[in-house]
Amino acid sequence: MDGTKVKAVLQAVREGYLSTEEALDRLKRLPYEELGFATLDSHRSIRQGFPEVIFCSGKTIEQVAEIAAHLLRQHSNLLATRATEETYRAIARIEASAEYNTLARTVVVRQEPRPATTGIVLVMSAGTADLSVAEEAAVTVDFLGSQVDRVYDVGVAGLHRLLHKWGELQRARVLVVVAGMDGVLPSVVGGLVSKPLVAVPTSVGYGASFGGLSALLTMLNSCAAGTAVVNIDNGFGAGVLAHRINLLGEG
Amino acid sequence: MDGTKVKAVLQAVREGYLSTEEALDRLKRLPYEELGFATLDSHRSIRQGFPEVIFCSGKTIEQVAEIAAHLLRQHSNLLATRATEETYRAIARIEASAEYNTLARTVVVRQEPRPATTGIVLVMSAGTADLSVAEEAAVTVDFLGSQVDRVYDVGVAGLHRLLHKWGELQRARVLVVVAGMDGVLPSVVGGLVSKPLVAVPTSVGYGASFGGLSALLTMLNSCAAGTAVVNIDNGFGAGVLAHRINLLGEG
């Protein structure tokens, strides 16, 4: 897009061949690609509201490394999700300050300072097997700039352990609740507090858990009104959503 | 089955043509239908452990009435499930003492006295829309001869209402927990007590509850070990199971 045609119209206006009315009419008739997209482009980083993220699954290590190198040259922060240790090492060869979270399978490079925020996003999970997804959510929230509290291993089978965390529940502004198998934790937590709650089903389970379908359906049908559900194992998406909600409270 | 061939063998034994060893050998070789089934027949009422029950769904009122008349002539008790009011009236014309439970959609005729039992089966339900299934379970338990406690409307969204029922939970020997939508109540109750618990999913709900599938999967995947699940809306089956378990505690 070089704007040649737009400039030709403007030139005609300048030289008096076209009235402003005529010019506006011509601009409207120009082929679509000549107009407007720059607007979209230049506002893009604001529009999307978060730095570039690389979803590593389904990409070769070479592809990931190439994208990472490109982004790091622009001095932006970087989050890579679903990253293997090999992927991490490839990124670390480009930028030595890259940090790997084994549990979350994330790589983070921070080149710009973290924004100062006050609200807390509480990430909860039911079982140790759900930790990977919970950590992906927590790392994402932290990377985007919100503060994170973690409350893990508070399954409903030990209800008292959950009730002991009453303080953390009160302190948080937004909740991310991760659970596999029967996926009941968000329903129980949603019965205790009235804050925005993001429920994340995980594929943890066996038999009729059907790769997370059981937990997903439980959460979608939760009797606790006001529960937001994201895709199975989508800790990243939950983190983005929780951060965006949290930002509203930053005033 | 007239036993002709068996009698022929016996006659031969009587008359000395066959030794008892030979006779036993012959009996074993007789065609299957000549032997043994009577045993099954005469032990049937013991074997099944509960009086005759008519599942009305998919039967015409005439068919139900005919079966009911046949059973009542034998002075047995009668339970008809999934009965419409019309079905009830047809049975009441045969036996005026028939009782209809509108909520449970059951007809009960009691001609033999109730056995005296001491254990309590507690039937719990999450929402008012689940009452029909819960009542079917409760009526079945009562009909078979166990005592019933009812604790309704204790959904997880109001966790305190459930915790207020701690006493009832402690008093019961067996639990029947009925829930639709997300079906989380059995998981929460199963996290509080270690008694045998029968979970009944209901078809109550909308959207991704898929006619009770969501609640069914939640219960099958319950993290509370030791949960028994029955078919969607199967209050009757849950009642039979709970009664059988309860009987074990009668000593």
Add this chain to the structure above:
Amino acid sequence: MDGTKVKAVLQAVREGYLSTEEALDRLKRLPYEELGFATLDSHRSIRQGFPEVIFCSGKTIEQVAEIAAHLLRQHSNLLATRATEETYRAIARIEASAEYNTLARTVVVRQEPRPATTGIVLVMSAGTADLSVAEEAAVTVDFLGSQVDRVYDVGVAGLHRLLHKWGELQRARVLVVVAGMDGVLPSVVGGLVSKPLVAVPTSVGYGASFGGLSALLTMLNSCAAGTAVVNIDNGFGAGVLAHRINLLGEG
């Protein structure tokens, strides 16, 4: 959108306050809604390539009538699909020339002349119960301006009836093949000819046909390469697609 801001820029250009470069830069920074959409709007009828269609299912008769009246005032042609007889009568009160096709459940009003095209779209169906969907496709094709041949009741169980239609198969430029139950007709037809073929599964069937799912899967998995599949019962969509393909051959 009144273009006020654009005009202000143009005026500044006209009056020499802004160079064309500066103006282009400003235009790119204007809020999105000020620019470009008119382009989309004015090209809309070309872009969509077919007159307005009303999908009646899920709309009240009043809503349909209101939309129809609006369109007819603009002298455009009108196609209403999934229309009941009542809906037809409501439209006929607005425009007496409206025609109802009982089988296809369509209402057609033609106010502009049909374009002259030469290619033939052949609509085939397997069973009499699939006729409704096949006719919806045929009416749509005719309404949009392509010629239609119909070959109905040529199920695979009577393979000879299909082979007898060799001539029609050869004559057509595009095929629409409609089938319910096992949905095998498109596979067989696709094994005979190499023309673009649009397969339409129908919800006709019972048992494990699961409302058309069986036929849909058969068609998606067809071993006859080059088969296009549309949604279950989507005769309209098949008609639009077949017409668009046919138009390419009009040269």
Add this chain to the structure above:
Amino acid sequence: MDGTKVKAVLQAVREGYLSTEEALDRLKRLPYEELGFATLDSHRSIRQGFPEVIFCSGKTIEQVAEIAAHLLRQHSNLLATRATEETYRAIARIEASAEYNTLARTVVVRQEPRPATTGIVLVMSAGTADLSVAEEAAVTVDFLGSQVDRVYDVGVAGLHRLLHKWGELQRARVLVVVAGMDGVLPSVVGGLVSKPLVAVPTSVGYGASFGGLSALLTMLNSCAAGTAVVNIDNGFGAGVLAHRINLLGEG
């Protein structure tokens, strides 16, 4: 719960029989139902954060009327969802100021003044057939006290209509996006703005839409990170969630 045992402990403290340490120890050993639940009860209205709502589906008109009468006597506001006109009339006989929204199938009685809030929740829908769910969301948001903007009939098939609403998209603090069939609208909107977005699949559609499953899966798999999904047709739940998120921004 009468607290008898707690009072006995307290009395013993008062009378010097128990040290505070011993008393604390005893209190911890008391049966669960003696303690703590009042806390839950008295904090309940705060905890849940919204007035009582009656979900009418699966309840008889008598049941709904009884609950409504009970709540209205307490001078609270009332929202009844999935209400038929008959249900409305039953409530209107109790409180004449009840208002019925035919499209949303809601009854609202407002006895307490609306809180003053500034943030706007934008409710968008793709097709006219989705209006019922969209309106349920909008009515819920309004009932709970947030301001609502409505942008209906902006399906992706007419992308320009959506782009024309750029202003409304910018103005809103939270988005509720309702869509049936292919359910793509939230993905497209989520590609344009980075605000919290609640996606609501509807059961509108036919064929392989499988009662909203298609739209639900589309939304769960949305490539636009940060999308919250609720149950099929769950306009009420979306409204509650959007209101809770919006409240955070009221600061």
Add this chain to the structure above:
Amino acid sequence: MDGTKVKAVLQAVREGYLSTEEALDRLKRLPYEELGFATLDSHRSIRQGFPEVIFCSGKTIEQVAEIAAHLLRQHSNLLATRATEETYRAIARIEASAEYNTLARTVVVRQEPRPATTGIVLVMSAGTADLSVAEEAAVTVDFLGSQVDRVYDVGVAGLHRLLHKWGELQRARVLVVVAGMDGVLPSVVGGLVSKPLVAVPTSVGYGASFGGLSALLTMLNSCAAGTAVVNIDNGFGAGVLAHRINLLGEG
């Protein structure tokens, strides 16, 4: 089961203490396990109608070898299905005449002569990828004692190749038709001949073939009346069924 009680009854008859009527009555009342099972046992080989078969999948090689050794000592024929080459070698060490069919993954040992039968079972398959299942069916039919014809690679995409096999179709008494992907071959063959036809879906395919579900549904919904369907990839079951049907024609 030692028959002690039966013998006691018989002894009483012999000694004149019991009439035959009384004895018959007593026999009927004996506990179930005392009677009748021998009948079942001694008739077992006739009842099942085919020699022992080992389904190797899910068994260790040691388990298979142990069962095979046991059977071969009894001089019976042996068929092992889903056998790896390792399994074959383990059996071959026990009985050197064992034959392995790589395609069908079967091991056959024939120690008793094949029965002489005249009817032909025709096994057809659509694609080369279905050959494994087709061969399992063919080997089973041959092993049980029926004659087999094979017609492979006659997919519907090349309808003429199928029609060229008219002679084989006429000659057969029973058909086994194997197909994956869209699974249409049985429908087409069933439209040409009126013989008993056993349709075998295979898990061959990709995408929406869902591991054979698509082919299974196609066959269950086949418009060709009189089609028998067996489980996905169940060549063995199809072979048993076809052989049993074929035997009826042996007169």
Add this chain to the structure above:
Amino acid sequence: MDGTKVKAVLQAVREGYLSTEEALDRLKRLPYEELGFATLDSHRSIRQGFPEVIFCSGKTIEQVAEIAAHLLRQHSNLLATRATEETYRAIARIEASAEYNTLARTVVVRQEPRPATTGIVLVMSAGTADLSVAEEAAVTVDFLGSQVDRVYDVGVAGLHRLLHKWGELQRARVLVVVAGMDGVLPSVVGGLVSKPLVAVPTSVGYGASFGGLSALLTMLNSCAAGTAVVNIDNGFGAGVLAHRINLLGEG
């Protein structure tokens, strides 16, 4: 097909312009529709092996009556399945000897004598609610000309009732076993006899029976090798298959 081109070739042969070799070559090159189909047509009644049947579901009463009238004018026998009483009355107005089976929902007109066959097809069903499908199978078998035995109400819950029918099981040449809900009857019967067995799942049930899916899967996975499965509720298809198998034994 008027054969003009074939006759031209033949004429040329007659007149000596073409050798027989050349003529054969020309015939092979003629367009497909000129040749061969008559062969298919004239062999059709033999090929399909059973008289015309009208599947009434999805057809209007007028359509059914029209087809029936056409067939009856040709003095053929007639079977109409899924027929309502209204449909029966419409056929009875055409041919007074038409017979309606309320349970099976079939109409039969017999104008040609039944063939004399000796083999017996045994139709079994588990519950009274399955009777409709079982009767459809039985009526179909009888209509086509095989003898039928009926053994109804022999569910597995009363195993003794099934074992009492040992004689009927032995007497039959082919079995049709109908069951809904858990669909276990065919597995149990298939464990007792080694005859060809056609299993028919029915849509009878509730909850997780999913309209017959549960019974269908049970039958497809039956451990009793040699079980043929047909579509849910497909009594007609089972009858056709059983008759065809039975015919083989007629010698």
Add this chain to the structure above:
Amino acid sequence: MDGTKVKAVLQAVREGYLSTEEALDRLKRLPYEELGFATLDSHRSIRQGFPEVIFCSGKTIEQVAEIAAHLLRQHSNLLATRATEETYRAIARIEASAEYNTLARTVVVRQEPRPATTGIVLVMSAGTADLSVAEEAAVTVDFLGSQVDRVYDVGVAGLHRLLHKWGELQRARVLVVVAGMDGVLPSVVGGLVSKPLVAVPTSVGYGASFGGLSALLTMLNSCAAGTAVVNIDNGFGAGVLAHRINLLGEG
């Protein structure tokens, strides 16, 4: 939780500043986490009714070993399920008396004596491939302290083998019935005895067994009333449930 606030209230009571009524009122208003949870904690071992169990699947060997070491230091018994041989060796390094059951994939350490119970839990399975799940159930039952009988390899295809086990069926107080593929064994056993029966579907099978779904549905739809179903492959859960039921009979 240090109870500071409670102690302050108690101190005030002690010192006469607060009446017991006032103190009770204050206690009720205290933040939730200050009260009551200890009750839950100290009653936990009673409440759950069984020693700690480690579900190894989804945990690293290090995680399992750490938990095991922690528990063993407390001299409790230990059951680890879904344990590989490597996991066993890791536990055996901590406690040499650990026992590994290869079939059940369980590790058991017994440091406290087994309770003396009299009732028998009978574990039955249909095929050799189901043994792993059956053994997991049996080991669990034994670990918890109930006596176990095992009856394996009694599939319905050989009904006589099952009937031979009449004695074992009579002797047991509770039944655990394990089956894959068609999952019919619980239905047949449930038709013979009226004891509490826990049905366990397994993922054993192929084709349309869909990883145990077929067996699960069969069991949920079982016509034998009073059947408890647990998740696919959930031998552990079945064992816990059977033990709890059995304990009731220990009275």
Add this chain to the structure above:
Amino acid sequence: MDGTKVKAVLQAVREGYLSTEEALDRLKRLPYEELGFATLDSHRSIRQGFPEVIFCSGKTIEQVAEIAAHLLRQHSNLLATRATEETYRAIARIEASAEYNTLARTVVVRQEPRPATTGIVLVMSAGTADLSVAEEAAVTVDFLGSQVDRVYDVGVAGLHRLLHKWGELQRARVLVVVAGMDGVLPSVVGGLVSKPLVAVPTSVGYGASFGGLSALLTMLNSCAAGTAVVNIDNGFGAGVLAHRINLLGEG
């Protein structure tokens, strides 16, 4: 097929024993396999409209090499899809000019010149992970002889990137749009242009994408009328369909 019987008829015509009418009548009665198939055979290459293609998945390398060698001896072009590098090397040993496309996993040998066509097929894809399927489509289109444009990585999350490609959209005659996850790209593109559009769902995704099912359903339910859908990951089928449609525009 040696045509003996046909020649006998012709001979009789030649010799005057049969009139042409009688001969035509006899020909019609000849067994099917004697006639007509040659017609099918000789027209085959025209009928199918594209050179031989080898679908490598499920075939051994030896099988692929054998088929390839056979085809290459006939000097035809060759396309092998789903080919591993090993498969490529096997083909390259036969014909050194074979070309491998790593991304598309295709092998192409071109022995005949490409036909000259003018229309452009535009292949678009949403994410880098969909490239493999998109390339398979593109290679297929090119191999068959149409021109290809590629527009990759234009997901809806960056709508501006798509709008920038307005020119490519206008230039193309047919579109192939490939997308995984939510599969919304075809809906958006179909809302912009009215050309024939082939939508290809891919199995790319995780969680509730269910191996491409989510994208498939989105596309089938697309509100953009006139969308053709093919099987999941079926780039080849999409390429064939697009090429056939494109050919129509070649005049």
